[in-house]
Amino acid sequence: MAKAAPIPGLEPRARFGDAAAAAVEIRSAEVFEHARGVLDINDIERVHDMRVATRRLRAALEVFATCFPNKRHRGLLAEVKALADALGERRDPDVAIEELTKVANGLGAAERPGIAGLIEELHAEQLDGNRVLAGVLLGVHECGLEDRLAELARSARAEQEQTS
Amino acid sequence: MKARRVKGLDPEGELAVNAYRIVAVRLDELEALALPALEHGEAGALHDMRIASKRLRYVLEMTAPALGEAAREGAKTAKALQDVLGEIHDCDEMLPRIGARIARLRDSDADALRAAAGDGAKDLDPAAAAETPNGTHYRGLEVLSVYLTARRAVLFDRLSDQWAELEPQGFAAELLEGLSDARAPRAPTGEAAP
Numbered sequence: 001m002a003k004a005a006p007i008p009g010l011e012p013r014a015r016f017g018d019a020a021a022a023a024v025e026i027r028s029a030e031v032f033e034h035a036r037g038v039l040d041i042n043d044i045e046r047v048h049d050m051r052v053a054t055r056r057l058r059a060a061l062e063v064f065a066t067c068f069p070n071k072r073h074r075g076l077l078a079e080v081k082a083l084a085d086a087l088g089e090r091r092d093p094d095v096a097i098e099e100l101t102k103v104a105n106g107l108g109a110a111e112r113p114g115i116a117g118l119i120e121e122l123h124a125e126q127l128d129g130n131r132v133l134a135g136v137l138l139g140v141h142e143c144g145l146e147d148r149l150a151e152l153a154r155s156a157r158a159e160q161e162q163t164s
Numbered sequence: 165m166k167a168r169r170v171k172g173l174d175p176e177g178e179l180a181v182n183a184y185r186i187v188a189v190r191l192d193e194l195e196a197l198a199l200p201a202l203e204h205g206e207a208g209a210l211h212d213m214r215i216a217s218k219r220l221r222y223v224l225e226m227t228a229p230a231l232g233e234a235a236r237e238g239a240k241t242a243k244a245l246q247d248v249l250g251e252i253h254d255c256d257e258m259l260p261r262i263g264a265r266i267a268r269l270r271d272s273d274a275d276a277l278r279a280a281a282g283d284g285a286k287d288l289d290p291a292a293a294a295e296t297p298n299g300t301h302y303r304g305l306e307v308l309s310v311y312l313t314a315r316r317a318v319l320f321d322r323l324s325d326q327w328a329e330l331e332p333q334g335f336a337a338e339l340l341e342g343l344s345d346a347r348a349p350r351a352p353t354g355e356a357a358p
Contacts (some may be wrong), residue, residue, distance in 0.1 A: 114304025
């Protein structure tokens with residue numbers, strides 16, 4: 001799992017709004033850095049890394065919610081959540097397959113066909129999840145989610161500058 | 165589960181002060197949800213406790229560079245809770261799924277044997293039982309179900325022990341006290357900080 005990048009300026013006495021802008025900028029950049037190769041089902045760590053990065057971004061949006069324009073923040077949080085859900089739908093079968101394979105390896109030949117059938121079902125879900133994720137990623141790209149998140153972060157800074 | 169609203173947050177205020185307020189609410193939320201979850205071990209309540217520990221973990225991880233060691237330690241504790249709760253959740257997701265799969269296979273096998281007997285059949289030959297298309301599948305699924313039921317019980321006991329070791333009130337108080345250091349008032353210019 002990729003380590004989270006440090007957020008510059010995260011000092012105890014930093015303004016909450018400034019910390020919010022920096023956190024969303026850094027965490028958002030991390031999500032899109034991990035997008036490459038995420039649909040490759042032979043390398044399940046890629047989807048895991050992007051999922052973790054998306055969770056961290058979602059957490060930043062939730063923790064600092066009060067610093068952003070309400071309506072825009074709510075819309076973007078919902079979009080990030082939809083991306084996280086799609087990544088989760090794709091990732092969950094990966095994890096289950098790994099766990100079931102470990103259990104099956106410890107069992108005798110008589111027990112294996114039942115678990116193999118279940119694993120087969122999960123492989124089908126993995127492919128379905130990948131199709132859904134491909135659609136969501138396309139939507140994320142087409143609607144410029146990355147740019148709009150950057151704009152949201154900027155707006156927190158701008159609002160603060162106006163009020164200070 | 166919707167997160168409890170944190171009152172008094174101020175975008176113009178200091179990070180440490182705002183973060184402290186959020187952590188205090190998230191801690192309170194976790195403690196409130198842990199009680200029913202650990203008392204009955206019901207899947208829904210444990211799920212809520214998992215979400216609460218995740219929220220606490222993330223706010224602490226996010227703000228640890230500003231809030232210091234107490235936040236880092238608190239995040240580790242929350243992660244440990246979240247991890248075991250996540251493993252229990254996986255069992256809770258998989259067990260009904262196995263049950264549903266067994267039921268589907270059973271119905272499909274019964275339909276296959278019925279169809280093989282033909283429309284005019286007066287009875288079903290006992291030898292037909294050996295011809296169930298999925299006959300080799302049940303055993304593995306039942307064994308898996310037994311394993312996951314036992315594993316869940318082991319994990320639940322581990323969670324209960326982990327929580328008991330935290331002495332919940334002590335954990336919250338210690339964490340908040342540690343965070344207080346980071347939000348101590350700024351020393352006036354020219355004076356050394358206490």
